Amino acid sequence: MFDLKAYLKEKQQTVNAALTKLWDSSEPYPTPLVQAMRYSLEAGGKRLRPILCIAASEAVGNSKADVMPAACALELIHTYSLIHDDLPAMDDDDLRRGKPTCHKAFNEATAILAGDALQTAAFEVLADAGRHHQGDTFKWLEVTYLIARAAGFSGMVQGQMMDISSEGKGITLEELERLHRLKTGALIEASVQAGAILGGGNLQELIALSTYGRDIGLAFQVADDILNIEGKPEMLGKPVGSDRDHQKATTPSLMGLEQAKARAGELIDSALEELRVFGKKGEPLAAIARYVLERTR
Amino acid sequence: MFDLKAYLKEKQQTVNAALTKLWDSSEPYPTPLVQAMRYSLEAGGKRLRPILCIAASEAVGNSKADVMPAACALELIHTYSLIHDDLPAMDDDDLRRGKPTCHKAFNEATAILAGDALQTAAFEVLADAGRHHQGDTFKWLEVTYLIARAAGFSGMVQGQMMDISSEGKGITLEELERLHRLKTGALIEASVQAGAILGGGNLQELIALSTYGRDIGLAFQVADDILNIEGKPEMLGKPVGSDRDHQKATTPSLMGLEQAKARAGELIDSALEELRVFGKKGEPLAAIARYVLERTR
Numbered sequence: 001m002f003d004l005k006a007y008l009k010e011k012q013q014t015v016n017a018a019l020t021k022l023w024d025s026s027e028p029y030p031t032p033l034v035q036a037m038r039y040s041l042e043a044g045g046k047r048l049r050p051i052l053c054i055a056a057s058e059a060v061g062n063s064k065a066d067v068m069p070a071a072c073a074l075e076l077i078h079t080y081s082l083i084h085d086d087l088p089a090m091d092d093d094d095l096r097r098g099k100p101t102c103h104k105a106f107n108e109a110t111a112i113l114a115g116d117a118l119q120t121a122a123f124e125v126l127a128d129a130g131r132h133h134q135g136d137t138f139k140w141l142e143v144t145y146l147i148a149r150a151a152g153f154s155g156m157v158q159g160q161m162m163d164i165s166s167e168g169k170g171i172t173l174e175e176l177e178r179l180h181r182l183k184t185g186a187l188i189e190a191s192v193q194a195g196a197i198l199g200g201g202n203l204q205e206l207i208a209l210s211t212y213g214r215d216i217g218l219a220f221q222v223a224d225d226i227l228n229i230e231g232k233p234e235m236l237g238k239p240v241g242s243d244r245d246h247q248k249a250t251t252p253s254l255m256g257l258e259q260a261k262a263r264a265g266e267l268i269d270s271a272l273e274e275l276r277v278f279g280k281k282g283e284p285l286a287a288i289a290r291y292v293l294e295r296t297r
Numbered sequence: 298m299f300d301l302k303a304y305l306k307e308k309q310q311t312v313n314a315a316l317t318k319l320w321d322s323s324e325p326y327p328t329p330l331v332q333a334m335r336y337s338l339e340a341g342g343k344r345l346r347p348i349l350c351i352a353a354s355e356a357v358g359n360s361k362a363d364v365m366p367a368a369c370a371l372e373l374i375h376t377y378s379l380i381h382d383d384l385p386a387m388d389d390d391d392l393r394r395g396k397p398t399c400h401k402a403f404n405e406a407t408a409i410l411a412g413d414a415l416q417t418a419a420f421e422v423l424a425d426a427g428r429h430h431q432g433d434t435f436k437w438l439e440v441t442y443l444i445a446r447a448a449g450f451s452g453m454v455q456g457q458m459m460d461i462s463s464e465g466k467g468i469t470l471e472e473l474e475r476l477h478r479l480k481t482g483a484l485i486e487a488s489v490q491a492g493a494i495l496g497g498g499n500l501q502e503l504i505a506l507s508t509y510g511r512d513i514g515l516a517f518q519v520a521d522d523i524l525n526i527e528g529k530p531e532m533l534g535k536p537v538g539s540d541r542d543h544q545k546a547t548t549p550s551l552m553g554l555e556q557a558k559a560r561a562g563e564l565i566d567s568a569l570e571e572l573r574v575f576g577k578k579g580e581p582l583a584a585i586a587r588y589v590l591e592r593t594r
Binding site: 033087089090127130131144145157158 | 328329330331334377381384386387404405406407409410412413414416417418420421423424425427428431434435437438439441442445446448449450454455457458461462
């Protein structure tokens, strides 16, 4: 029986160690800007995207490529997006993972700039990795490109734009699913793809893992919506029912709670199906998929 | 006699055409997010950074490398930084180049996201260029890396952080110069370096052009400070004296107007000195340096 808890813990430690090292070579003392960047980066994230990247590289049998720079870059981008999402002009959230959000702990200008600089740092880390892996420069450029595509105006930022524009307005289930695929799904899919490419996966493996990523990315958002209704505040790190208070359309609000749970189940089944070809090497990814579903039960 | 006006006009057109093409392959209709991105990108910037990049590549005798993706990426980053600088939590400016700032023309959330997505787009363009120039992948990674370094927490964003932290506080001339070197100088230097690397410059040429970039980057900021006192509103696109109103330390406020002009002159002399080895091929860069100085007179 695969021990997901131990796996996640080990990978979280590895990722956290790599993230900490990013600052070693920076200024001798942390500037307020770097303090704010680190505050949010070290605020207790699950490191889901980096772990998906590592697990995908393992699934394709990676034995030598160092995917850690990509894993770190994904977390830097995810963290920047959370800081900006929480800003007063956006979701206006005071708490994130049970701690004051960046603009509450520092101030609004610092939070905007910390987010900006975390995004830049992600691409600095990716380009730097490419420079140092001379045999693999092309792969690193591919990965940098696909992460940028997933994070920008045709991916994550577009999803966030749709999210804030749709607050208080009626949107269809189809529109909501597109929003979720962009806002959360695109970067999760890119995480899996980055690991698969750097790990040396072939085209078929890359396609299977992309589908897996797309499915669990959407399932993850559906599960989040369900948790926002049924979850415990200490699990959420923010008040239960905040989506309803923001008049946000969610999968449960549009299709009903039971149907939303069924939808999450279907997506996870589809994701698991894609992993079959990887056999035992796909176990961590399969366990992560099942875990996403368990959170909704 | 070198005709700078004609040179700038021609290059601006080339850069604008390349920037416009960036959106051709995006969604069939522009989303509000892309509209906001394009609004700021097309708000009449001088394209100084792209032109410096092109001119530097010409100075080292580039004949074949396509530096346009780097030129575009530099303008995307510059534009994102202006949008975020203008936000209410930052400089709170209503006008930029005589037009409403992005958050005034759209709204604050859209402006934050448009800035975010412009930054991502810069790195998407750079990585994409690297993927398509297979012989030069290493150069593109170098250029991506140096642009990220210049734009992030140890460059431009750090400079902006120092700028907003220092408002209304006394800072020394040394601190102000460091602020300027980070906030404006770093990306201008990176623009010249990117052109030199992609154009195939050797190490000595790269060092000379880096010094040139550092000198004119700082001179440019000093000139801006002088213009903010002596310029005409239609030239500035914003009210004269806004630095004083914001209680911003400027080179003239710290060392006096005449001394500031002398300082700009010294920096431009030093920049011109570095260009000697390039002979006729360095003329556009020399003319740009002289132009920076003329603006202060």
